[in-house]
Amino acid sequence: EPEVTQTPSHQVTQMGQEVILRCVPISNHLYFYWYRQILGQKVEFLVSFYNNEISEKSEIFDDQFSVERPDGSNFTLKIRSTKLEDSAMYFCASRGSYTEAFFGQGTRLTVV
Amino acid sequence: EDKVVQSPLSLVVHEGDTVTLNCSYEVTNFRSLLWYKQEKKAPTFLFMLTSSGIEKKSGRLSSILDKKELSSILNITATQTGDSAIYLCAASVQITGNQFYFGTGTSLTVIP
Numbered sequence: 432e433p434e435v436t437q438t439p440s441h442q443v444t445q446m447g448q449e450v451i452l453r454c455v456p457i458s459n460h461l462y463f464y465w466y467r468q469i470l471g472q473k474v475e476f477l478v479s480f481y482n483n484e485i486s487e488k489s490e491i492f493d494d495q496f497s498v499e500r501p502d503g504s505n506f507t508l509k510i511r512s513t514k515l516e517d518s519a520m521y522f523c524a525s526r527g528s529y530t531e532a533f534f535g536q537g538t539r540l541t542v543v
Numbered sequence: 544e545d546k547v548v549q550s551p552l553s554l555v556v557h558e559g560d561t562v563t564l565n566c567s568y569e570v571t572n573f574r575s576l577l578w579y580k581q582e583k584k585a586p587t588f589l590f591m592l593t594s595s596g597i598e599k600k601s602g603r604l605s606s607i608l609d610k611k612e613l614s615s616i617l618n619i620t621a622t623q624t625g626d627s628a629i630y631l632c633a634a635s636v637q638i639t640g641n642q643f644y645f646g647t648g649t650s651l652t653v654i655p
Contacts (some may be wrong), residue, residue: 468547526642531591
């Protein structure tokens with residue numbers, strides 16, 4: 432069964448460092464998303480990506496964040512200068528047209 | 544502001560009990576309502592509901608959408624300890640960008 436894969440599963444980084452979270456969406460899916468979930472809180476939308484560009488982003492997705500689809504298969508989320516409050520589980524999701532979203536297993540980011 | 548509300552926030556039941564989880568939504572350009580089960584990590588897909596009044600079933604789980612009341616319920620019969628999880632509902636909207644607005648989830652604990 433096709434699945435969305437994310438790496439790494441857990442990343443610990445120092446405050447101020449840059450991190451890149453990687454995702455391989457399901458092939459032939461067209462819409463890609465990043466969500467995050469702070470421990471004990473709801474799943475929050477960060478950004479959606481379609482046709483090689485950002486289609487929508489939330490208030491959380493400020494200038495510290497960026498997304499890329501560098502090679503047609505990977506979909507990355509970069510946080511340029513991490514803050515303590517960026518500690519969360521980050522989920523990548525993808526979907527085809529008129530289908531549900533499939534989520535990856537998540538990357539737990541811990542900023543110390 | 545678009546909103547998805549779930550109730551109850553948490554629930555503790557005994558094995559064998561039947562539970563009903565509620566989800567209400569207020570979103571523009573509503574397209575479908577999705578239910579996910581979140582255990583340790585990523586949400587896993589349960590149901591996608593597009594039409595009002597048509598029940599979807601998968602084993603002991605079933606769900607139905609009421610577009611008039613802007614709500615959905617998820618029923619679990621003969622609960623088992625393996626059903627313990629957070630159940631998320633998400634409203635999908637008909638735009639290219641952020642397709643899914645999540646509720647805060649219902650935390651279900653099934654005790655033997």
